[in-house]
Structures are given as C-alpha cells and as structure tokens.
Amino acid sequence: MGYLLNILIISGIFGILSVSLNVLCGFSGILSLAHAAFFGIGAYTLGLLTTKLGIPYWTAFMAGGVFAAFFGILIGLPTLRLKGDYLLIATLGFGEIYTNTMTNLDNITEGTRGITGIPSPSLLGIRFDSDATFIILLFIACALCIASASFIKYSPFGKILFAISEDEDGVASLGRNTTRFKVTSIVFSAFWAGIAGSLYASYVGYINPNLFTINESILIFTMVLFGGLGSIPGSLIGAFILVALPEAMRFIGLPNTVAAVIRQMTYGLLLIVIMYFRPQGLLGTVKLR
Amino acid sequence: MTLQIRGLTKRFDGIIAVKDLDLDLISGKITALIGPNGAGKTTLFNLITGFLSPTQGQILWDGREITSKPPYAISRKGISRTFQEVKLFRSLSVMDNLLIAKRRGRHEGLWDALFHRKKIAKTVKDDRLGLIPRLTVLGLAEKMDGPAEELSYGQSKLIEITRALATKPDMLLLDEPVAGLNPLMIETIKTLLKQYIAEMQKTLFIIEHNMPFVFNFADWVVVMDHGEKIAEGPPEAIRNDSRVIEAYLG
Numbered sequence: 001m002g003y004l005l006n007i008l009i010i011s012g013i014f015g016i017l018s019v020s021l022n023v024l025c026g027f028s029g030i031l032s033l034a035h036a037a038f039f040g041i042g043a044y045t046l047g048l049l050t051t052k053l054g055i056p057y058w059t060a061f062m063a064g065g066v067f068a069a070f071f072g073i074l075i076g077l078p079t080l081r082l083k084g085d086y087l088l089i090a091t092l093g094f095g096e097i098y099t100n101t102m103t104n105l106d107n108i109t110e111g112t113r114g115i116t117g118i119p120s121p122s123l124l125g126i127r128f129d130s131d132a133t134f135i136i137l138l139f140i141a142c143a144l145c146i147a148s149a150s151f152i153k154y155s156p157f158g159k160i161l162f163a164i165s166e167d168e169d170g171v172a173s174l175g176r177n178t179t180r181f182k183v184t185s186i187v188f189s190a191f192w193a194g195i196a197g198s199l200y201a202s203y204v205g206y207i208n209p210n211l212f213t214i215n216e217s218i219l220i221f222t223m224v225l226f227g228g229l230g231s232i233p234g235s236l237i238g239a240f241i242l243v244a245l246p247e248a249m250r251f252i253g254l255p256n257t258v259a260a261v262i263r264q265m266t267y268g269l270l271l272i273v274i275m276y277f278r279p280q281g282l283l284g285t286v287k288l289r
Numbered sequence: 290m291t292l293q294i295r296g297l298t299k300r301f302d303g304i305i306a307v308k309d310l311d312l313d314l315i316s317g318k319i320t321a322l323i324g325p326n327g328a329g330k331t332t333l334f335n336l337i338t339g340f341l342s343p344t345q346g347q348i349l350w351d352g353r354e355i356t357s358k359p360p361y362a363i364s365r366k367g368i369s370r371t372f373q374e375v376k377l378f379r380s381l382s383v384m385d386n387l388l389i390a391k392r393r394g395r396h397e398g399l400w401d402a403l404f405h406r407k408k409i410a411k412t413v414k415d416d417r418l419g420l421i422p423r424l425t426v427l428g429l430a431e432k433m434d435g436p437a438e439e440l441s442y443g444q445s446k447l448i449e450i451t452r453a454l455a456t457k458p459d460m461l462l463l464d465e466p467v468a469g470l471n472p473l474m475i476e477t478i479k480t481l482l483k484q485y486i487a488e489m490q491k492t493l494f495i496i497e498h499n500m501p502f503v504f505n506f507a508d509w510v511v512v513m514d515h516g517e518k519i520a521e522g523p524p525e526a527i528r529n530d531s532r533v534i535e536a537y538l539g
Contacts, residue, residue, distance in 0.1 A: 152403070155402030155406070156395075156396050157398060159388070159389060160389065167378060169340065169360070170372075170377070170378065171389075172360040172361045172364070174452070187399075
C-alpha cells in the first residue's frame with residue numbers, strides 16, 4: 001500500500017510537470033527541454049530557503065514557483081524570438097547551464113552532496129509528513145494545476161496560444177504582440193514546474209543536481225508527447241504510465257544496473273511506437289510538425 | 290487617412306527588391322498593384338505591414354512615421370492584410386478564427402483566463418452572435434464550428450478576408466485575393482469588399498494578376514517592374530500605356 005502511494009505521489013508530481021509543459025509545447029507550440037531546470041529551481045529554492053535561511057515553509061513553497069517563473073521570463077525574453085529547432089537547442093543549453101551551476105556553486109548549493117533535511121509542510125496543525133497525508137496536499141496542487149491549464153485551453157488567451165503555434169505571422173497581422181503571449185505561457189509553465197519542485201523537495205526531503213538534468217526534461221517531454229500535445233488528460237496518463245511502467249519492471253527481477261538501462265530504452269521505444277501509430281499522441285489532436 | 294511612401298528601398302544581399310519607390314494611397318479608393326512575378330509587389334506589402342524593414346525610405350500613415358514598426362503595432366494602427374498563402378489557424382474553428390480578429394485584444398490576458406471566466410464567456414457569446422449573420426451571408430454558417438482546415442481553398446480565402454475585415458481596419462492590403470478562385474467566389478469577394486469600401490473612406494490596396502478583376506474593380510492602378518514603379522493611373526490609361534504593355538500586359 002505504501003509503495004503504491006509512493007508511485008501515485010511521484011506520478012502526481014510528474015503530472016503537474018507534464019501538464020504545465022503541455023501548456024508550453026502543446027498550446028503555444030514552443031518545444032522546451034528546460035522543464036527539469038524549472039523543476040529544479042523550485043526544489044532548490046524551497047530547499048535553500050528553508051534549510052539555510054529559515055524562511056517559513058509556505059513562503060518558501062510559493063517562492064519556488066515564483067522564482068522558477070522569474071527565470072522563465074529571463075530565458076523567455078531572449079530565446080523566444082528563435083523558432084523550432086533553434087529554440088529547442090537554446091532550452092537545452094539553459095538546462096545544462098542550470099545543472100552545472102547547481103553542481104559547481106557548492107558553497108551555496110552543497111554541490112553533488114545535495115541538500116538534506118528539507119522540512120515537510122504543515123498546515124493548521126496537520127503535518128503532511130507521511131505518504132497518506134502528503135497525497136492530500138499533492139491532490140490539491142494537481143487539481144489547481146489541471147484547472148488552470150483547462151481554463152487557459154478554452155479561454156481567449158489560450159486560443160491565441162494555439163493560433164501562435166499554427167501561424168505566428170498570422171497572429172501578428174491581427175495586431176497581437178506574439179512575444180508577450182509566448183513569454184506569458186513560459187511563465188505559467190515555469191511557475192507550475194517550480195511548484196512541482198517545491199512539492200518534490202519537501203516530499204523526498206533530499207535533493208541533488210542529478211535529479212533535475214536533461215534526462216528528466218526528456219522524460220517529461222516524452223510524457224507530453226505520449227499523452228498527446230494539447231491534451232491535459234493525455235499528459236496525466238503519460239505521467240502515470242511513464243512513472244509506473246519502470247516500477248512494474250522491477251518485479252520482473254532484473255538486476256538494478258540492467259533495469260536502469262532498460263528503463264531508458266523503454267522510453268525511446270515507447271516514443272517510437274506512439275509516433276508511428278499515433279503521431280498526435282494517445283489523446284492528442286495536434287500533430288507535431 | 291492616407292498612406293505615403295517616400296524613397297522606399299529594400300535590398301536583399303545584392304538584389305534590389307524595391308527601389309526608391311514613392312507612392313501615395315488615396316483613402317476611400319481601391320488601388321491595384323500589378324506587375325510581373327518578382328517585381329517586388331509582395332515585398333512592398335511586407336514593408337508596409339512591418340514584416341520586413343526597409344533599407345532606406347519612409348512610410349507615413351496619417352502623417353506619422355510607421356517605418357520598421359513591428360507587424361502587430363502596424364495592425365493596431367488600422368492597417369490589416371491578408372497573405373498570398375492563406376494563413377488561417379487551421380486547427381481552430383472558423384468561428385474562433387473570426388473571434389480572435391473581432392476581439393482585437395480584449396480579455397486576452399492570462400489573468401482574465403484564470404479569474405474572469407464568467408465575464409469573458411458572456412462577451413464571447415455576444416461576439417459570436419454578432420458574427421453569425423456575416424457567416425450566414427457567406428453561406429458558411431454550418432461550417433462555423435468545424436476546424437478551419439475543413440474549408441475549401443476558396444472558402445479559406447473568403448474567411449481570411451472576413452477575418453482581416455473583422456479587425457475593423459482603415460486600410461486593407463490583399464495579396465492576390467482572387468487567385469485560383471471560380472467566378473462565383475470572385476463575385477462574393479467583390480461584394481464583400483465593396484461593402485467595406487462603402488463605409489467611411491476605407492482604403493483598399495490589392496495585388497492581383499487577374500486582369501479582368503483589376504481593370505473592372507480598381508479605381509487606380511500602380512505598376513511595378515524590377516522593384517520600380519513604372520506607371521500609375523486610372524485603369525483605362527494603364528491599359529493603353531506602352532511601357533506597361535511591354536513589361537507586363539504583353
């Protein structure tokens with residue numbers, strides 16, 4: 001039971017990550033491999049603020065989202081003028097810079113040793129320090145993330161994002177500052193990645209730079225593509241399957257070193273299969289161009 | 290409102306696409322821009338609407354300089370355009386394509402999306418009701434909630450023009466609006482544009498290769514060849530101009 005709850009919680013955190021990345025990739029058509037970096041910024045913000053500066057938990061928790069969103073603006077403004085593959089490379093670069101900074105800035109971040117003793121949240125006298133209590137908190141966060149993403153999907157704001165992904169010049173010719181919309185969508189996306197980071201750091205209690213690398217970015221991206229660009233339920237299913245599948249493989253009884261390699265191969269294989277049979281993803285309507 | 294172009298030049302790596310061009314567009318009139326392929330017509334459109342920046346020269350709109358402003362800023366000043374290759378948002382519905390144009394930026398913030406949903410739902414509904422008669426006239430009412438990609442080529446062109454008109458522009462630039470369309474569709478587009486022109490001194494600037502359409506529809510014709518303006522005048526004069534006949538009409 002505890003093991004299942006653990007899988008559900010990790011799926012939930014990755015659910016927030018994949019839904020928020022989908023707003024960027026599926027709605028605005030901005031392919032990004034920097035999502036794990038925003039995830040990590042949130043986790044490190046909460047970790048450092050609570051353990052080193054003694055900032056109250058909930059302030060630090062929100063700061064995780066806000067700080068990630070701030071970096072979203074910082075990255076978005078210069079890079080969002082790039083298109084397609086070039087933008088993808090730029091986000092990849094940002095992800096690498098992030099991981100290296102966290103590793104090498106060790107007088108602040110403790111480098112590869114990571115940060116330990118990150119506190120669990122508590123509210124109104126309830127401590128969310130067990131799986132059974134933490135999942136309540138996570139459920140609320142997930143619900144808010146899903147609701148806000150769906151509100152966007154059907155709003156005038158969201159229609160402009162979809163229109164930008166189709167034809168940016170067309171949107172500009174109708175009098176819209178497309179850069180502003182794209183930056184706003186990266187801010188939204190990064191905010192929720194940061195919140196997911198806050199949640200992850202306080203759930204596990206320990207973080208290090210290797211948890212937020214390009215591999216995690218690719219994993220989240222795979223979840224989005226698997227579930228379908230633009231589909232919110234799709235992203236959730238993608239997150240659940242890609243978290244649960246490797247766990248299920250443990251029961252086959254492979255040694256750990258082999259399992260890790262097989263896991264990476266499964267992601268690749270899954271992506272090839274889905275792109276071949278359903279290029280729009282499991283529940284998606286938008287095709288990757 | 291008038292558009293004045295002064296000494297406009299656009300150079301691409303050695304090729305001069307538009308060369309020292311002067312042009313005044315008269316408001317309330319239909320001006321056609323003709324000339325052989327590669328004459329610089331679309332480049333001129335892209336310069337006016339901000340999709341390209343000129344190498345030299347000025348563009349004045351209502352006496353104010355708009356040279357090199359970004360496309361969205363120029364559109365907001367009342368200059369709308371369509372493209373040679375239709376730029377509809379194909380996965381959005383026909384209605385959504387028009388709603389985006391009609392909204393002109395109202396209620397489009399992230400904050401509105403998250404916290405003002407009821408209020409927005411109402412304005413969307415009102416905008417929708419306002420657009421239904423327009424789609425009915427065009428015979429596209431039953432396709433309005435389907436994706437724009439399901440429209441035929443001619444219907445897409447029609448919707449693109451309707452969408453540009455929904456931004457309520459003072460000047461509309463159309464890049465080959467009737468190319469490849471059947472005579473019936475051409476008549477529909479003519480009617481649509483005449484209605485627009487009839488309101489309040491609106492200006493129309495059209496690139497078109499369909500000569501019967503140009504000579505019967507335009508009040509004024511401008512001819513370009515190799516980036517230069519070689520002639521302008523009323524249709525009858527242009528039809529008999531020896532330079533124009535040599536360069537283009539043949």
